[in-house]
Amino acid sequence: GNSVTQMEGPVTLSEEAFLxxxxxxxxxxxxxxxxxxxxxxxxxxxxxxxxxxxxxGSNKGFEATYRKETTSFHLEKGSVQVSDSAVxxxxxxxxxxxGYNKLIFGAGTRLAxxx
Amino acid sequence: NAGVMQNPRHLVxxxxxxxxxxxxxxxxxxxxxxxxxxxxxxxxxxxxxxKENIIDESGMPKERFSAEFPKEGPSILRIQQVVRGDSAAYxxxxxxxxxxEAFFGQGTxxxxx
Numbered sequence: 001g002n003s004v005t006q007m008e009g010p011v012t013l014s015e016e017a018f019l020x021x022x023x024x025x026x027x028x029x030x031x032x033x034x035x036x037x038x039x040x041x042x043x044x045x046x047x048x049x050x051x052x053x054x055x056x057g058s059n060k061g062f063e064a065t066y067r068k069e070t071t072s073f074h075l076e077k078g079s080v081q082v083s084d085s086a087v088x089x090x091x092x093x094x095x096x097x098x099g100y101n102k103l104i105f106g107a108g109t110r111l112a113x114x115x
Numbered sequence: 116n117a118g119v120m121q122n123p124r125h126l127v128x129x130x131x132x133x134x135x136x137x138x139x140x141x142x143x144x145x146x147x148x149x150x151x152x153x154x155x156x157x158x159x160x161x162x163x164x165x166k167e168n169i170i171d172e173s174g175m176p177k178e179r180f181s182a183e184f185p186k187e188g189p190s191i192l193r194i195q196q197v198v199r200g201d202s203a204a205y206x207x208x209x210x211x212x213x214x215x216e217a218f219f220g221q222g223t224x225x226x227x228x
Contacts, residue, residue: 032215043221051215077125089157100146101217105157108171
């Protein structure tokens with residue numbers, strides 16, 4: 001079945017360090033891919049998305065490229081800030097869902113950034 | 116334009132009681148999704164509804180759980196005879212027809228004591 005696998009956390013970085021959070025997926029068909037961020041005690045916010053192969057999603061200094069050949073959608077940021085501390089979820093839209101936004105989430109990766 | 120509104124934010128129920136979770140989608144959104152997040156886990160799809168119709172309930176437990184999205188008013192996720200294992204954060208999301216983006220509410224954190 002369709003699934004998303006994320007690197008396990010927590011990821012602990014110093015401010016201004018480079019961030020990579022790995023995400024790979026298994027899906028039949030052509031899903032859209034998403035990164036969501038969850039700040040403590042809050043709901044999920046869409047960070048970025050990509051809807052087809054080789055698309056690059058970007059927002060707030062974060063970016064991820066839809067790689068069909070490696071079935072990956074790794075999240076990167078060149079210089080993290082303390083305010084980036086949160087849990088990051090990779091997700092795909094189930095291509096079997098018939099066109100609606102049934103999302104399949106990874107387990108989440110907690111990021112802690114220290115000054 | 117208000118976002119997806121969920122209430123209550125926190126709900127405490129004793130074992131055997133009923134829990135009702137409400138979700139008002141964003142204005143103009145006619146698609147509602149419910150997800151459950153167990154502690155330290157990702158979100159798991161439960162159910163997808165359009166106005167007055169359940170489209171996909173493949174993630175709903177077979178017993179005690181039900182959902183509705185009436186013509187007027189919010190979507191309701193109802194859990195009867197709650198047990199400790201129902202303790203989780205329940206998130207609602209909404210989207211417009213044809214849109215690839217779903218917007219999430221802040222969630223309802225249910226604690227069963």
